[in-house]
Amino acid sequence: MTAGIPITIALDAMGGDKAPESVVHGARLALKFFPDLQFVFYGDEARITPLVARHKLAACARIIHTESAIAMHEKPAIAIRQGRRSSMRLAIDAVARGEAQAVVSAGNTGALMATAKIVLKTLPGIFRPAITATIPAQQRSVVLLDMGANIDCTADYLVQFALMGDAYARAVLGVARPKIGLLNVGSEDMKGHDEVKEANRQLKTGNFPIDYHGFVEGHDIMEGTTDVVVTDGFTGNIALKTAEGASRLIYNAVKNAIENSFSAKLGYLLARPAIKMAMRKFDPRKHNGAILLGLNGIVVKSHGSADAKSFANAVKVAATLVQNTVNEKILDELSRSTAAPVATTAGEDVAVLESLTTISISTVR
Secondary structure (H helix, E strand, O other): OOOOOOEEEEEEEEOOOOOHHHHHHHHHHHHOHHHHOOOEEOOOOHHHHHHHHHHHHHHEEEEEEEEEEOOOOOOOOHHHHHHEEEEHHHHHHHHHHOOOOOEOOOHHHHHHHHHHHHOEEOOOOOOOOOEEOOOOOOOOOOEEEEOOOOOOOOOHEEEEHHHHHHHHHHHHHHOOOOOOEEEEOOOOOOOOOOOHHHHHHHHHHOOOOOOEEEEEEEHHHHHHOOEEEEEEEEHHHHHHHHHHHHHHHHHHHHHHHHHOOHHHHHHHHHHHHHHHHHHHHHHHHHHHHEEEEEEOOEEEOOOOOOHHHHHHHHHHHHHHHOOHHHHHHEEEEEEEOOOOOOOOOOOHHHHHHHHHHHHHHHHHO
């Protein structure tokens, strides 16, 4: 449980498959970790009001009625042009105006990414935001970025992702000096495409205030070889989906083996406490909440199918990032990195943003 200065979270109450129930209920569950949270729900007031009353949130919640919500299948460019009064857009606007310190949405990822990029813009000097989250590993959680926002990345983007990932690991995981790895097809310096080799060279020879480990391979992610794994959005998305598929494969194989054998069922009864403990570690609800890292404001994306417990974790991530000033840590790393590449131009048009978020629509759904 964490107490302190009140933090206001803007919630897109209409985003996600189970909204608004999962959003309101999730907000109440999040109060167990951050009892001083204040919420602003954006969405259909007639549907949200009774839920707020049922979950006894009246003392810490406001409702801003919106007539529309962005659909999950909506293209980012259309969402930007036609969704100016949507629950997602108004929640993001609240952060831009300083009325809330963070926004959480389980809605359309591509629309969230594109809208937040246009409304909030990136932090000074940052090229591109990256979808960032923690995933379970053998001993501890590992930060992975990018998970789908940027399909193609230059070496400069990857270097900035390393700096942002370091700040995120310190803020969220509490690691004093995170070890950073760059995902590649091998650990030798001569392997990989030109951009990843150049990023490796810069991170090794540049004056960066991080603990750079070097190249890591796919198996290193789950082994927890490093605290942070940096990659482009194309590779990161595939790595994440492969890990999710492998997890389901193992779960189903064990389940089928238990169900098809009487002796296995007896063994399960004896091993059930240990199995449940292991399953809790890999419960996806405990790892829900991906931040669009690098934006000039805290934006957290929840799974579109999130239940209340899962959404509560996304709110918890948002509050943790605000409380631990992750954006200030990123800017501090840039200022202390004399070799760090820094963006000198701001903004991209909607067409470019739409191409950037094509893969991210399904990244953390």
